[in-house]
Amino acid sequence: MASYEIFELGNVALQKGSTIPNAKLAFKTMGTLNEAKDNVVVCPTWFTGYIDDVPPIFIGKGRAIDPDKHFIVIPALFGMGESSSPSNTPAPQEFVRFPHVTYYDNVSFQHRLLTEKFGITEILLVASWSMGGTQAYQWAAQYPDMVKAIAPVACSAKTAVYNELFLKSIRKAMVSDPAYKGGYYGDVPPLSGMRVMAQIYAGWGMSEEFYRKEVFRAFGHDTLDDFLVDFWEAYFAARDANNLISQIWTWLHGDISAQPAYGGDIAKALAAIKAKAIVLPSATDQYFPPVDSEAEVAAMKNAELRVIPSILGHFAPFNPDDQKFIDDAINDLLNG
Amino acid sequence: MASYEIFELGNVALQKGSTIPNAKLAFKTMGTLNEAKDNVVVCPTWFTGYIDDVPPIFIGKGRAIDPDKHFIVIPALFGMGESSSPSNTPAPQEFVRFPHVTYYDNVSFQHRLLTEKFGITEILLVASWSMGGTQAYQWAAQYPDMVKAIAPVACSAKTAVYNELFLKSIRKAMVSDPAYKGGYYGDVPPLSGMRVMAQIYAGWGMSEEFYRKEVFRAFGHDTLDDFLVDFWEAYFAARDANNLISQIWTWLHGDISAQPAYGGDIAKALAAIKAKAIVLPSATDQYFPPVDSEAEVAAMKNAELRVIPSILGHFAPFNPDDQKFIDDAINDLLNG
Structure with missing residues (x-):
C-alpha cells in the first residue's frame, strides 16, 4: 500500500x-489544515529522495516543523517514480x-495541488534540502505573494557551472555503460555505470575533512571501500537510472529566473522574492558552495545567510547537530 | 627518434x-654535469606525464632550474610508456x-642511474609536481644524506584517504567499460570509460572558483562542454589505460615510510629528511589539500610551507603566475 496520495493533474503542458x-x-500530508488555512508548510522532495525520506530530516513532534502545529505537504519532485516519471509513464513517453x-x-x-485540492492561498514556509531547497527558491520567485518564508538548505537558485560539471560526470557514468542500452535496459539496470556514479558521488557528496577524519566509521563503515560499496553503491543501485537522469536534467536547468516574469534575469528574480529567507548552505558543500549562497542572499531583500558549520559536505542535514542548526533557523523564521 | 635515453637496469626485484x-x-638530461658533480637537479615525471612535459613547467634558461647552471636529470616514472610499463613490456608481464x-x-x-651512470653522490635539488613531487619526498626519505633540497609541489608524502577515493573512482571508470576487456583491449581502447574518467578528473583537477569564474575561457574553451571534450577527454584519450592504471596503483600506495628504515612510521620518515624543503601545495588543490602539506611540514625538521595562491587547483603549475611563485621558492632553496 502506497504511503502517499496522488493528485491527478490531467494533461499538463510543460514549460519546455x-x-x-x-x-x-x-x-503526502502530515498534521491538520487549520480553519484559517494559515499553518501550511511545504517540504518538497530532492534528487534520489522519496516522500518518506523527508520527515526524518525536517519534520517531527517538538521540532521546528511539527505536525501538531503545521499542515505539512510533501510533494514529490517529478522523475523519482512517485510523481510522473520515466519509470511509471506509458508509451510513447516511457523511459528516455x-x-x-x-x-x-x-x-x-x-x-x-495546494489551491485546487486544499484551497490554500498562503504558505507559512517552504523548507527543504538540495533539489528540494531549490524548489523553496522557485516557490518564492514564482508565487512571491503566497510564500511567507523559505529555508533553502544546501542548494542554489540557479545551477552553477561547477555543479553542472558534477552532474554531467555522473550522468555520463550511467549512459556510458553499454548495459544502459539507450534507456531500454528493462529489468537489467546499468549497474556497472551506476557504481561508477556512486564513487563519483562519494567524492563530491562529503568533504575532504570527512574522509581525512574517516567519519564514515561513525556511520558504521570500517574502511573507505566498505563505505563506497555498502553505502554509496547500494544507495544508487536501488534507484532507477532513467529516473535519475530525468531529475539530473531538471537540476541542470535549475534557474528561478527562467520564467516569463524575469526573462532569465537572476538578480531580478532574487530581488522579487518577498518571503523572509534564511539560506543555509553547508560550509563544506562541494557542489552548492556557500560562496554561491552568499551572492544569492546579497541579491535578496529579506534574506539572511547562515552557513551550517558541517564537515558532512552536502549531506549536513543527515547529521543530528547540523539538523538542529537548521531547525533553529526554521524556528527563527516561523517565530521571528 | 626518441627524445630520451634508456638506462638498462637489468633484472630488477621489486619491493612488493x-x-x-x-x-x-x-x-633525459639537460645542461652539463660540472667537475665537482655538485650541480645536479632531479625533476621526475608525473601521472600521465612524459619526459618532455617536464621542462615547460620547471626548467628554462634564466629560470630557477636552468640548464646553463644545472645538470638536470628527468627520469620517467615507471608505467607511462617511456620507462618499463604495461604498454611496452613483453609477456608474461604485458598489460595488466x-x-x-x-x-x-x-x-x-x-x-x-645517477650513481652508476654519472657517478653522482650529491643532489642539489629534487623538484617536481604531483606524483613527481612525491618522488622528491621519496628521494629525501630514501637517501637523506644525498639530497640537499626538495621542492615538492602539489603532492603528499603519503596518499590520503580522500585522494584514494578520487583515484579509485577514475580507475573504476576505466575498468568498468566492457571495452577494457580485462586489460586486453589491444588497439581498441576503452574510450567510453576514459571519457568518464576525464569528466571526473575535470571536477577534481581544477577548483570550484576556476569553474565559477569560467577561467577555462582563458585557455581557449568557450563553454564547459568544450573544455570537457576538447581538453579533458582528448587528453586522456591519448593515454594508455593500462599504463594509467599501473601509475594509479603506484600513487595509491604512495607512502615514504613504507621502507625498511621507517617501517610505516610516517612521522619518523618525515623527521628523517635532512634536505631543506619548501613544500608547495596549491591553495585550491582538491586531492592534495594544503592541510595535509601543513601536517607534513610540521613533522619535518627543515621545512617551510608555501601555499600557492592559485585558483587552478591541482594544475597551478600550468599557470604562469603560479609558476613564478614556484620558481621563487626554488631560487630561495638553491640560493638561500
Missing part, C-alpha cells in the same frame, strides 16, 4: 514543450522519452 | 615482489600483468 497526459503529482520537466513545472503543479 | 627482466629507466611498482622502486632505479 510537450504535454504529459494524465500527469500525476504524488504527495519522458519529457523534460523544469522546477517551474514542478512548482506549478504543487501550486495547483 | 616479482622481478622485471631487462627493466628500462627512460631519462605488469607488476606493481612503488615509489620506493622508482627512486631506487633513479639512484642507480
Whole structure:
C-alpha cells in the first residue's frame, strides 16, 4: 500500500514543450489544515529522495516543523517514480522519452495541488534540502505573494557551472555503460555505470575533512571501500537510472529566473522574492558552495545567510547537530 | 627518434615482489654535469606525464632550474610508456600483468642511474609536481644524506584517504567499460570509460572558483562542454589505460615510510629528511589539500610551507603566475 496520495493533474503542458497526459503529482500530508488555512508548510522532495525520506530530516513532534502545529505537504519532485516519471509513464513517453520537466513545472503543479485540492492561498514556509531547497527558491520567485518564508538548505537558485560539471560526470557514468542500452535496459539496470556514479558521488557528496577524519566509521563503515560499496553503491543501485537522469536534467536547468516574469534575469528574480529567507548552505558543500549562497542572499531583500558549520559536505542535514542548526533557523523564521 | 635515453637496469626485484627482466629507466638530461658533480637537479615525471612535459613547467634558461647552471636529470616514472610499463613490456608481464611498482622502486632505479651512470653522490635539488613531487619526498626519505633540497609541489608524502577515493573512482571508470576487456583491449581502447574518467578528473583537477569564474575561457574553451571534450577527454584519450592504471596503483600506495628504515612510521620518515624543503601545495588543490602539506611540514625538521595562491587547483603549475611563485621558492632553496 502506497504511503502517499496522488493528485491527478490531467494533461499538463510543460514549460519546455510537450504535454504529459494524465500527469500525476504524488504527495503526502502530515498534521491538520487549520480553519484559517494559515499553518501550511511545504517540504518538497530532492534528487534520489522519496516522500518518506523527508520527515526524518525536517519534520517531527517538538521540532521546528511539527505536525501538531503545521499542515505539512510533501510533494514529490517529478522523475523519482512517485510523481510522473520515466519509470511509471506509458508509451510513447516511457523511459528516455519522458519529457523534460523544469522546477517551474514542478512548482506549478504543487501550486495547483495546494489551491485546487486544499484551497490554500498562503504558505507559512517552504523548507527543504538540495533539489528540494531549490524548489523553496522557485516557490518564492514564482508565487512571491503566497510564500511567507523559505529555508533553502544546501542548494542554489540557479545551477552553477561547477555543479553542472558534477552532474554531467555522473550522468555520463550511467549512459556510458553499454548495459544502459539507450534507456531500454528493462529489468537489467546499468549497474556497472551506476557504481561508477556512486564513487563519483562519494567524492563530491562529503568533504575532504570527512574522509581525512574517516567519519564514515561513525556511520558504521570500517574502511573507505566498505563505505563506497555498502553505502554509496547500494544507495544508487536501488534507484532507477532513467529516473535519475530525468531529475539530473531538471537540476541542470535549475534557474528561478527562467520564467516569463524575469526573462532569465537572476538578480531580478532574487530581488522579487518577498518571503523572509534564511539560506543555509553547508560550509563544506562541494557542489552548492556557500560562496554561491552568499551572492544569492546579497541579491535578496529579506534574506539572511547562515552557513551550517558541517564537515558532512552536502549531506549536513543527515547529521543530528547540523539538523538542529537548521531547525533553529526554521524556528527563527516561523517565530521571528 | 626518441627524445630520451634508456638506462638498462637489468633484472630488477621489486619491493612488493616479482622481478622485471631487462627493466628500462627512460631519462633525459639537460645542461652539463660540472667537475665537482655538485650541480645536479632531479625533476621526475608525473601521472600521465612524459619526459618532455617536464621542462615547460620547471626548467628554462634564466629560470630557477636552468640548464646553463644545472645538470638536470628527468627520469620517467615507471608505467607511462617511456620507462618499463604495461604498454611496452613483453609477456608474461604485458598489460595488466605488469607488476606493481612503488615509489620506493622508482627512486631506487633513479639512484642507480645517477650513481652508476654519472657517478653522482650529491643532489642539489629534487623538484617536481604531483606524483613527481612525491618522488622528491621519496628521494629525501630514501637517501637523506644525498639530497640537499626538495621542492615538492602539489603532492603528499603519503596518499590520503580522500585522494584514494578520487583515484579509485577514475580507475573504476576505466575498468568498468566492457571495452577494457580485462586489460586486453589491444588497439581498441576503452574510450567510453576514459571519457568518464576525464569528466571526473575535470571536477577534481581544477577548483570550484576556476569553474565559477569560467577561467577555462582563458585557455581557449568557450563553454564547459568544450573544455570537457576538447581538453579533458582528448587528453586522456591519448593515454594508455593500462599504463594509467599501473601509475594509479603506484600513487595509491604512495607512502615514504613504507621502507625498511621507517617501517610505516610516517612521522619518523618525515623527521628523517635532512634536505631543506619548501613544500608547495596549491591553495585550491582538491586531492592534495594544503592541510595535509601543513601536517607534513610540521613533522619535518627543515621545512617551510608555501601555499600557492592559485585558483587552478591541482594544475597551478600550468599557470604562469603560479609558476613564478614556484620558481621563487626554488631560487630561495638553491640560493638561500
